[in-house]
Amino acid sequence: MFEKVIRREDANFTLRAIKTDRFKMSRLSFNFIMPADKEKSPLCKLMLAVMMRGSRRYPSVVEINRHLDEFYGATVTWRTNSVGGRHVFRISCEMINNRYRFAGDNQNILRGVAEIVLNVLLDPMLDENGLLCAQNIESEKKIAIDAIQAKINDQKAYSAEQCHKYMLGDDASGISSSGTIEQIEGFTAEELTANIAYFLENSVLECYYVGEENAEEIADIIDGAFTAVKRGRATLELSEKAFVSGRDSVQTIDEKMEVSQGRLNIGCLCGTVMSDRDYYAMNLFNEIFGGSSVAKLFINVREKQSLCYYCYSAYHSANGTIMINCGIKKENRDRALEEIKRQLFLMQNGEFSDEEISTAKKTILSGMRQINDSPSSLEAFSFRRLLAGVGEELSDAAEKIDAVTREDIIAAAKKVKIDTVYFLSGDGEEDEDDE
Amino acid sequence: MSEILTYTSDILSEKYYAIKHQSGLKIYVFPKNMSSTYGIFSVRFGGSVIEYSLDGKDVILPEGCAHFLEHKMFDNPDGSNADDVFSSLGAYDNAYTSSERTAYIFSATDNVEKCVEHLLYFVTNPYFTKESVKKEIGIIAEEIRGCKDDPYDRCYVDMLEAMYHNNPVKTEICGSEKSISEITPDVLYKCCEDFYTPENMMLVLCGNVDPDGIVEIVDRVIGTDRKKYRADVKSFDEPRTVRKAFTERKMAVGKPLFCIGIKDTDIPADPRVRYKRLEGMNILLNMLFSAAGDFYLEMLESGLLSPGFDSGYSSSAQSAYVMMSGESDDPILLLEKIKEQIKKARREGLSRVDFEREKKCHYSSYVADFDSTEDVAFALTSYATDGMELFEYPDVVSSVTLEYLTELLNESFDEDSFVLSVIRPK
Numbered sequence: 052m053f054e055k056v057i058r059r060e061d062a063n064f065t066l067r068a069i070k071t072d073r074f075k076m077s078r079l080s081f082n083f084i085m086p087a088d089k090e091k092s093p094l095c096k097l098m099l100a101v102m103m104r105g106s107r108r109y110p111s112v113v114e115i116n117r118h119l120d121e122f123y124g125a126t127v128t129w130r131t132n133s134v135g136g137r138h139v140f141r142i143s144c145e146m147i148n149n150r151y152r153f154a155g156d157n158q159n160i161l162r163g164v165a166e167i168v169l170n171v172l173l174d175p176m177l178d179e180n181g182l183l184c185a186q187n188i189e190s191e192k193k194i195a196i197d198a199i200q201a202k203i204n205d206q207k208a209y210s211a212e213q214c215h216k217y218m219l220g221d222d223a224s225g226i227s228s229s230g231t232i233e234q235i236e237g238f239t240a241e242e243l244t245a246n247i248a249y250f251l252e253n254s255v256l257e258c259y260y261v262g263e264e265n266a267e268e269i270a271d272i273i274d275g276a277f278t279a280v281k282r283g284r285a286t287l288e289l290s291e292k293a294f295v296s297g298r299d300s301v302q303t304i305d306e307k308m309e310v311s312q313g314r315l316n317i318g319c320l321c322g323t324v325m326s327d328r329d330y331y332a333m334n335l336f337n338e339i340f341g342g343s344s345v346a347k348l349f350i351n352v353r354e355k356q357s358l359c360y361y362c363y364s365a366y367h368s369a370n371g372t373i374m375i376n377c378g379i380k381k382e383n384r385d386r387a388l389e390e391i392k393r394q395l396f397l398m399q400n401g402e403f404s405d406e407e408i409s410t411a412k413k414t415i416l417s418g419m420r421q422i423n424d425s426p427s428s429l430e431a432f433s434f435r436r437l438l439a440g441v442g443e444e445l446s447d448a449a450e451k452i453d454a455v456t457r458e459d460i461i462a463a464a465k466k467v468k469i470d471t472v473y474f475l476s477g478d479g480e481e482d483e484d485d486e
Numbered sequence: 487m488s489e490i491l492t493y494t495s496d497i498l499s500e501k502y503y504a505i506k507h508q509s510g511l512k513i514y515v516f517p518k519n520m521s522s523t524y525g526i527f528s529v530r531f532g533g534s535v536i537e538y539s540l541d542g543k544d545v546i547l548p549e550g551c552a553h554f555l556e557h558k559m560f561d562n563p564d565g566s567n568a569d570d571v572f573s574s575l576g577a578y579d580n581a582y583t584s585s586e587r588t589a590y591i592f593s594a595t596d597n598v599e600k601c602v603e604h605l606l607y608f609v610t611n612p613y614f615t616k617e618s619v620k621k622e623i624g625i626i627a628e629e630i631r632g633c634k635d636d637p638y639d640r641c642y643v644d645m646l647e648a649m650y651h652n653n654p655v656k657t658e659i660c661g662s663e664k665s666i667s668e669i670t671p672d673v674l675y676k677c678c679e680d681f682y683t684p685e686n687m688m689l690v691l692c693g694n695v696d697p698d699g700i701v702e703i704v705d706r707v708i709g710t711d712r713k714k715y716r717a718d719v720k721s722f723d724e725p726r727t728v729r730k731a732f733t734e735r736k737m738a739v740g741k742p743l744f745c746i747g748i749k750d751t752d753i754p755a756d757p758r759v760r761y762k763r764l765e766g767m768n769i770l771l772n773m774l775f776s777a778a779g780d781f782y783l784e785m786l787e788s789g790l791l792s793p794g795f796d797s798g799y800s801s802s803a804q805s806a807y808v809m810m811s812g813e814s815d816d817p818i819l820l821l822e823k824i825k826e827q828i829k830k831a832r833r834e835g836l837s838r839v840d841f842e843r844e845k846k847c848h849y850s851s852y853v854a855d856f857d858s859t860e861d862v863a864f865a866l867t868s869y870a871t872d873g874m875e876l877f878e879y880p881d882v883v884s885s886v887t888l889e890y891l892t893e894l895l896n897e898s899f900d901e902d903s904f905v906l907s908v909i910r911p912k
Contacts, residue, residue: 073519074857075498112786116778117843124847147850151497190787197792197813200740204637309738309912312631345573357621360628378632406574413576413596420521420595425858 062277064256068266077262078426080143083254093230104187135369136223169276214316214473224370261426289440293371307478317375318471325439332459337366338411510685516692523693524859528589531681533659537720550661553583606707614671645745645907648730685715734908744817747905748808757873767799
């Protein structure tokens with residue numbers, strides 16, 4: 052799909068591009084990839100946040116935003132993703148294509164936006180001591196700490212994350228890029244500033260572009276911006292491996308908090324990552340088991356037994372785990388857990404219909420076709436496979452899904468093992484203070 | 487015969503068809519060459535409809551009725567469930583209830599005609615039993631509990647509650663555990679009878695669709711008989727001032743959350759004027775409070791505001807308000823700063839440069855919607871519900887001038903129209 056691949060050795064980056072006029076908006080992204088590291092990752096994350104507060108040319112976040120707004124409100128967002136023991140620091144820009152400019156406006160939007168972002172990344176605003184600005188550091192530290200503290204505001208996400216944490220322990224795939232409050236408080240201006248060079252030198256850089264402009268021109272803009280920057284020879288680590296906990300019995304954790312709905316999260320090991328032969332069989336298993344509102348879990352735990360409002364499972368293909376989560380009344384914990392276990396057992400014994408297989412295949416194939424409908428999903432498909440070391444196109448993926456048999460799905464189901472059961476619930480009476 | 491109108495946009499190189507079907511159903515068909523087709527079948531019946539009259543008889547519904555009905559609508563008379571049918575077609579389906587409408591949705595890359603057919607069928611062929619209704623009460627009670635634990639949702643609901651004396655827009659869409667326990671199959675059947683009539687409904691499709699094919703499906707599933715929509719939803723008087731200027735609650739949150747509401751009771755009846763006000767207010771709010779403004783930077787640097795601060799104006803024929811939400815260590819002080827910022831802008835005037843820049847941003851977010859069949863379908867639905875055509879937008883925006891914004895700035899934001907809702911950590 053990304054038929055144009057441009058490699059620039061000196062600046063050590065690759066740009067993958069699709070030239071198309073199908074969309075009104077275009078997208079350019081910079082993916083900096085580093086091994087997940089308990090110390091370095093939170094440092095890089097905070098460093099980027101501070102850099103995004105202003106560069107020499109655009110000395111404040113307002114200056115940056117104003118200039119982006121001149122380009123019709125182009126958006127620049129950055130986030131950190133954890134993918135199988137690696138952290139991806141992604142900065143993505145979305146902007147309107149040149150042909151939709153107001154009459155008489157001749158500025159090149161892509162070039163303008165790319166230059167702003169590259170300036171912010173490569174020409175940071177430093178004080179008289181050559182350090183990142185103390186006020187921005189303090190402000191971003193506070194924001195990062197607030198974000199850690201705010202995690203409990205979303206109990207669904209919080210409980211899922213806790214379950215992950217308990218299950219994965221010290222495994223690289225479980226390292227959080229957020230760090231701890233103590234860590235963030237401890238980072239100094241010297242460390243953060245020194246880390247800029249480290250980050251630029253040691254990260255792998257993968258860029259993507261979907262839009263109407265020429266890829267060569269974009270590669271030239273990026274290349275040009277990097278001429279004064281020391282780039283190392285970091286290469287992409289392509290192997291992903293399934294997480295193994297080594298536990299003989301199921302780990303059970305109960306956490307109390309003042310909540311009215313209980314959150315049950317079950318972490319399972321499945322031993323299959325994206326590069327494995329049974330990857331699509333595992334996908335289909337998950338789809339039938341808990342991937343949708345016609346899945347076993349939803350139908351049985353919610354619809355037949357009214358035990359919960361939601362009950363889903365999600366397959367994480369970068370570390371071979373499946374996470375089940377549901378929202379239940381506290382007193383229903385054991386019944387819900389039993390029912391979930393029973394549904395897994397039934398699937399392992401082949402108790403699902405051919406119709407369910409065909410429905411799951413159609414759903415996944417339909418999702419695959421929709422990837423063509425947005426620049427970000429095109430990029431996500433390609434980038435995920437790049438990280439997994441899997442070279443496949445959408446059509447290859449579709450063929451592989453189609454070829455999965457009932458036996459393959461049963462074999463995949465049999466690999467799934469419950470490892471950790473985490474339950475978050477209120478410690479007193481149900482909250483009834485609203486009437 | 488059904489009447490078909492074509493709307494085209496030269497700027498966007500797009501076109502769509504608006505059809506008045508014989509049954510009274512409004513249909514919008516927006517052909518678009520993408521893999522996915524998106525369909526929304528909606529009814530003007532939402533969480534805020536509680537009291538209405540029909541043929542001189544007054545009816546009072548339990549709170550949460552429209553949302554409950556949405557859940558139960560998926561059961562079909564032939565024993566099947568709409569989810570199963572869409573899944574077997576490889577399609578995705580969903581539904582939502584807002585205070586004004588209930589919408590049923592599908593998205594598909596294949597079998598589009600069958601999906602349209604089933605969408606029309608399942609929403610107009612209800613099937614409820616005592617058992618199925620009783621079981622749903624348990625499921626929705628869990629949903630209500632889940633919402634109660636969501637501090638952002640609580641903060642917003644508390645704001646509406648404090649803002650309005652009588653406007654039913656403040657009614658909780660899911661209802662309460664108590665109110666939903668009063669719901670029976672009879673109540674649900676009556677709602678279908680009174681509100682789910684073609685005249686009160688709209689079908690919107692974007693993607694791999696053509697208008698003639700769609701009309702043919704509607705003829706077949708809905709029929710061509712016209713049945714009058716007769717329900718008369720009770721009107722209300724809403725004072726200009728808020729009910730309570732401040733409300734707070736303690737929950738398990740990391741730091742205080744706030745919702746600031748500014749009530750607007752000046753709601754133009756003409757949808758074009760209303761949209762002009764909507765766009766004007768949103769441009770104005772961005773000029774005063776966006777992340778490209780000095781106010782935001784000052785608040786961020788002083789630590790009074792965390793990133794993720796949002797401000798926006800929403801309006802319908804029924805209600806209109808500004809809402810600003812986010813996290814702050816001192817929401818009360820922040821509110822004072824916001825009021826000062828408004829006064830400062832009144833004193834010093836608005837900047838033309840900021841205005842021109844903001845207009846560009848608004849225009850591009852309109853253009854961006856046309857990259858997604860889902861966004862187009864939602865935009866069409868909401869424009870049409872309000873009595874507007876989607877391609878009228880550029881004209882509305884160009885009628886917004888700096889002078890108009892100055893007028894809005896000077897005439898809105900009265901001291902007694904502000905509400906502050908706060909959720910504090912326990």
